[in-house]
Amino acid sequence: MEKVITAHQLTKKFGQFIATNAITFDVKAGEIFGFLGANGAGKTTAMRMLCGLSKPSSGEAKIAGYDIYTQTESIKQHIGYMSQKFSLYEDLTVTENIRFFGGIYGLSQQQIKEKSDALIQRLELSSVAHTLLSSLPLGWKQKLAFSVAILHEPKIVFLDEPTGGVDPVTRRQFWDLIYEAAAKGITIFVTTHYMDEAEYCDRISIMVDGKMEALGTPLELKQQFKAVTMDEVFYILARGAKRIE
Amino acid sequence: MRTVRYLLVKEFKQIFRNRSILAMIVVLPVMQLIVMPLAADYEVKNINLIIVDQDRSSKSEDLRTEAISSGYFTLVDYGSDYKSAIQLLDKDKADLILEIPNGFEKRLIKENSAQVLIAVNAINGVKANLGSAYLNNIINRYNEQIKISQSGSETSALIAKLDMVPKNRFNVYMNYRWFMVPGILAILVTMVGGFLTALNIVKEKEIGTIEQINVTPIKRRHFILGKLLPFWILGLFVFSVGMLVSYLVYGIVPSGSLLVLYVYVAIYLLAVLGLGLLVSTYSDTQQQAMFIMFFFMMVFILMGGLFTPIESMPDWAIVVSKFNPMSYFIQVMRMVILKGSSFVHIQSQLFITALFGIVLNFWAIMNYSKRN
Amino acid sequence: MKRLLSFVKKEFKHVMRDRKTLLILFGMPVVQILIFGFALSNEIKESGIVVLDNSHSETSRKFIEKVSSGHYFEVENLIDDNAELENSFKEGKVKLALVIPNHFEERVLAGEPSNLQVVVDASDPNTATVLTNYIAAISRDFQMQMSQLPVTPQLIQPEVRMLYNPQLKGAPNFVPGVMALVLMLICVMMTAVSIVREKETGTMEILLVSPFHPFMVIMAKAIPYMFISLLNVTTILLLSVWVLDLPINGSILLLYAESSLFIAASLAIGIFISIKTSSQQVAMLISLMGMMLPTILFSGFMFPIENMPLPLQVISNIIPAKWFYIIVKSIMIKGLGFSYIWKETLILFGMTLFFFLISLKNFKIRLS
Numbered sequence: 007m008e009k010v011i012t013a014h015q016l017t018k019k020f021g022q023f024i025a026t027n028a029i030t031f032d033v034k035a036g037e038i039f040g041f042l043g044a045n046g047a048g049k050t051t052a053m054r055m056l057c058g059l060s061k062p063s064s065g066e067a068k069i070a071g072y073d074i075y076t077q078t079e080s081i082k083q084h085i086g087y088m089s090q091k092f093s094l095y096e097d098l099t100v101t102e103n104i105r106f107f108g109g110i111y112g113l114s115q116q117q118i119k120e121k122s123d124a125l126i127q128r129l130e131l132s133s134v135a136h137t138l139l140s141s142l143p144l145g146w147k148q149k150l151a152f153s154v155a156i157l158h159e160p161k162i163v164f165l166d167e168p169t170g171g172v173d174p175v176t177r178r179q180f181w182d183l184i185y186e187a188a189a190k191g192i193t194i195f196v197t198t199h200y201m202d203e204a205e206y207c208d209r210i211s212i213m214v215d216g217k218m219e220a221l222g223t224p225l226e227l228k229q230q231f232k233a234v235t236m237d238e239v240f241y242i243l244a245r246g247a248k249r250i251e
Numbered sequence: 252m253r254t255v256r257y258l259l260v261k262e263f264k265q266i267f268r269n270r271s272i273l274a275m276i277v278v279l280p281v282m283q284l285i286v287m288p289l290a291a292d293y294e295v296k297n298i299n300l301i302i303v304d305q306d307r308s309s310k311s312e313d314l315r316t317e318a319i320s321s322g323y324f325t326l327v328d329y330g331s332d333y334k335s336a337i338q339l340l341d342k343d344k345a346d347l348i349l350e351i352p353n354g355f356e357k358r359l360i361k362e363n364s365a366q367v368l369i370a371v372n373a374i375n376g377v378k379a380n381l382g383s384a385y386l387n388n389i390i391n392r393y394n395e396q397i398k399i400s401q402s403g404s405e406t407s408a409l410i411a412k413l414d415m416v417p418k419n420r421f422n423v424y425m426n427y428r429w430f431m432v433p434g435i436l437a438i439l440v441t442m443v444g445g446f447l448t449a450l451n452i453v454k455e456k457e458i459g460t461i462e463q464i465n466v467t468p469i470k471r472r473h474f475i476l477g478k479l480l481p482f483w484i485l486g487l488f489v490f491s492v493g494m495l496v497s498y499l500v501y502g503i504v505p506s507g508s509l510l511v512l513y514v515y516v517a518i519y520l521l522a523v524l525g526l527g528l529l530v531s532t533y534s535d536t537q538q539q540a541m542f543i544m545f546f547f548m549m550v551f552i553l554m555g556g557l558f559t560p561i562e563s564m565p566d567w568a569i570v571v572s573k574f575n576p577m578s579y580f581i582q583v584m585r586m587v588i589l590k591g592s593s594f595v596h597i598q599s600q601l602f603i604t605a606l607f608g609i610v611l612n613f614w615a616i617m618n619y620s621k622r623n
Numbered sequence: 624m625k626r627l628l629s630f631v632k633k634e635f636k637h638v639m640r641d642r643k644t645l646l647i648l649f650g651m652p653v654v655q656i657l658i659f660g661f662a663l664s665n666e667i668k669e670s671g672i673v674v675l676d677n678s679h680s681e682t683s684r685k686f687i688e689k690v691s692s693g694h695y696f697e698v699e700n701l702i703d704d705n706a707e708l709e710n711s712f713k714e715g716k717v718k719l720a721l722v723i724p725n726h727f728e729e730r731v732l733a734g735e736p737s738n739l740q741v742v743v744d745a746s747d748p749n750t751a752t753v754l755t756n757y758i759a760a761i762s763r764d765f766q767m768q769m770s771q772l773p774v775t776p777q778l779i780q781p782e783v784r785m786l787y788n789p790q791l792k793g794a795p796n797f798v799p800g801v802m803a804l805v806l807m808l809i810c811v812m813m814t815a816v817s818i819v820r821e822k823e824t825g826t827m828e829i830l831l832v833s834p835f836h837p838f839m840v841i842m843a844k845a846i847p848y849m850f851i852s853l854l855n856v857t858t859i860l861l862l863s864v865w866v867l868d869l870p871i872n873g874s875i876l877l878l879y880a881e882s883s884l885f886i887a888a889s890l891a892i893g894i895f896i897s898i899k900t901s902s903q904q905v906a907m908l909i910s911l912m913g914m915m916l917p918t919i920l921f922s923g924f925m926f927p928i929e930n931m932p933l934p935l936q937v938i939s940n941i942i943p944a945k946w947f948y949i950i951v952k953s954i955m956i957k958g959l960g961f962s963y964i965w966k967e968t969l970i971l972f973g974m975t976l977f978f979f980l981i982s983l984k985n986f987k988i989r990l991s
Contacts (some may be wrong), residue, residue: 286935568663
């Protein structure tokens with residue numbers, strides 16, 4: 007299998023504080039890779055480095071074959087990103103947001119039109135296609151944000167706690183979208199707090215105090231830590247953490 | 252370049268949906284241009300004079316008539332008590348007291364010289380200066396009258412006749428508003444352009460949308476171009492509204508060419524937007540951006556030569572004002588609108604402003620990074 | 624009380640953490656005082672002039688020398704024709720041009736009238752008036768000098784006494800003005816924007832559901848700004864005494880008491896704006912257009928109120944800064960006591976009360 011993310015000893019320091027401490031892992035193409043950890047464990051920092059938003063202090067990583075020090079602009083052609091904060095424009099309508107992001111990813115008019123129609127249909131948003139985002143419920147906006155992040159068919163999409171504050175039904179629908187994307191061959195790199203979501207992933211890693219303490223399929227991890235649920239695995243690891251907010 | 256178009260469409264949609272921005276670009280200029288020049292009237296009129304006449308003679312009467320008929324003063328009180336006059340001065344009811352002491356006429360005839368006292372409320376310096384100068388002038392003229400009438404009867408001296416013919420140029424009717432309006436418009440365009448640019452980018456930082464843009468493959472210069480262009484157009488729009496208002500309300504028609512004005516403004520706006528961009532790269536919140544911008548605007552306005560002439564400043568301040576882009580804009584506005592100056596006359600201002608534009612934008616682009 | 628204290632402490636931390644804004648808040652009055660005190664003046668000195676001498680004579684040279692010997696004018700250039708004159712004006716280098724006629728010398732010496740043309744750049748009417756007056760005085764002097772008159776002593780000698788501000792400095796005008804402006808900036812703009820910011824980011828809701836009375840939450844947010852304001856008053860007073868040599872003639876205690884009243888009034892307005900608006904940009908816009916601008920325009924420190932058209936004069940009465948300006952000027956410069964300013968104090972007090980009451984009322988409506 008082709009590896010789309012390879013990270014080796016990747017580290018980020020802010021002064022004395024080591025946010026991400028020498029993490030090493032690979033992600034294979036088409037995989038759903040779960041990135042777990044308590045608040046402040048260093049997940050977001052690691053993800054921001056991989057997206058080219060933040061410069062690593064040391065270590066190496068390649069995204070879709072491009073180096074994260076020197077080829078960030080090429081990386082950006084091949085990734086999608088959905089941040090923790092909801093980050094589409096609240097003062098634009100659904101279609102305007104799609105058109106805008108399609109446009110800056112360099113899609114043609116024709117492509118934008120087709121994709122936007124398909125997307126609105128898939129998400130059942132046709133009744134609100136010309137409504138400002140600020141008046142839509144959070145769950146709808148999150149699904150839209152995800153769809154916009156994969157609009158340009160990237161190789162990898164990074165999702166930073168995409169389902170925070172969303173009701174269980176919508177979360178389920180959101181994961182349906184993720185599976186659909188994965189089926190199309192898009193690699194999913196997702197951080198989450200929900201242990202039931204961890205079970206949906208092909209492989210997961212758990213970060214504690216900036217270090218990667220566990221890596222494997224959900225089943226492997228449960229066996230390794232002699233636990234029945236992922237909750238227990240997480241609890242065993244996170245108990246020793248010092249950096250819990 | 253195609254991505255820039257998408258950015259522009261997005262910016263304009265957002266701008267026209269935001270009522271506070273619309274208010275800023277339409278209501279603010281109109282209101283300010285109408286109210287400010289009415290308020291910013293430094294023409295010294297209504298100088299309030301009190302005459303304390305303790306002599307009550309024909310000569311003191313003469314002096315009083317001279318003062319009143321000069322037309323410079325409004326006589327608010329005519330009495331003989333200095334203390335009550337001072338009290339009126341305290342209450343800001345009067346600006347100036349002319350006290351003619353007891354025995355004034357007697358001394359004038361006997362000793363050929365007599366004193367009067369001019370007491371000035373000097374808190375308002377301009378008024379104090381002009382008021383006392385006017386009063387001095389009146390007394391001098393009265394002196395000269397006596398002198399010439401005396402010498403005329405005694406000797407047939409040769410008196411040189413030098414008639415001064417003053418001729419006012421460029422603002423023939425000495426309309427103070429013609430002087431202020433172009434300057435106020437300059438301030439306005441600067442403020443709208445600077446604040447809007449700075450706040451716009453910081454707002455995207457604050458709500459996090461800038462992250463979403465930063466992970467896209469968009470080029471830094473395209474992003475900045477997409478951000479600046481809308482405000483450049485808005486700036487020109489505000490300027491045009493301002494010119495229209497100053498024509499409709501004050502009847503101001505530029506005596507120079509509009510082309511010269513627009514070319515200058517187009518270049519000037521680049522400098523202002525560059526400043527806004529720079530401020531936005533240094534701030535994390537809208538509040539910060541606003542205060543930093545406010546600070547710069549304050550200094551620019553005060554040191555821009557609008558209210559007090561730059562030539563009157565001490566040398567160090569003149570040097571400081573050379574780093575104030577607004578001062579060049581105010582100069583150019585007044586030169587082109589009032590005097591009809593053309594490209595030849597404003598070339599140095601044009602050149603310096605362009606330099607500001609290049610330096611500020613370059614600095615801002617360097618400082619704006621897509622990753623930290 | 625203890626809970627209020629912990630709230631206030633939290634707010635202080637917030638304010639202190641934003642170093643850039645804090646720097647501006649404390650730097651602003653200092654820079655303003657320095658600019659007003661040392662950079663700005665209306666004094667007219669060394670204006671550039673050009674001379675078109677058609678006479679080319681001993682007398683005309685004498686006259687030009689006389690003009691440039693005083694410190695009012697500096698002869699930039701002797702020019703030859705009118706086109707050059709036009710250009711000098713349009714480049715903005717000169718403010719006045721002197722055209723000496725043909726046969727100037729012959730006429731002056733013969734006692735015949737000769738016309739001296741003075742062309743003034745009247746773009747700035749005040750400067751133009753003053754310059755014309757200067758040149759008139761110089762030419763009258765020259766006229767007397769050239770006449771063969773026995774020198775007689777001046778008959779009436781005026782003695783000019785500048786009261787309150789003998790050096791004719793602008794300080795007595797602007798120090799109270801800067802004070803009003805800076806207090807407005809901090810209390811209205813800062814307070815309004817930072818409260819609305821909490822609304823925008825949603826943290827306000829958390830505070831509002833706490834067991835504390837919601838209006839107290841808002842008050843707690845205002846207290847740090849009150850302290851910063853009083854600190855700024857102190858800075859301004861110290862600067863004006865030590866740097867500008869402007870003594871405080873009245874009671875310092877009274878001055879602080881009145882400043883506190885004005886701060887309270889401004890805070891009340893800031894809180895009112897924050898209750899009425901829901902976005903930072905709108906709050907900013909309202910405080911800028913509704914308070915800062917009118918303060919600059921109508922407090923009387925930059926623009927003379929008596930020159931304004933009547934409607935504006937009437938409007939100026941509803942600007943709190945106008946009354947504060949009068950109060951500070953009376954105490955600081957004129958050294959007057961409370962009996963002279965009780966009326967202004969009462970007006971300010973009334974305004975404060977008014978804004979607190981309507982804020983309170985609007986606040987209750989929002990919660991129900």
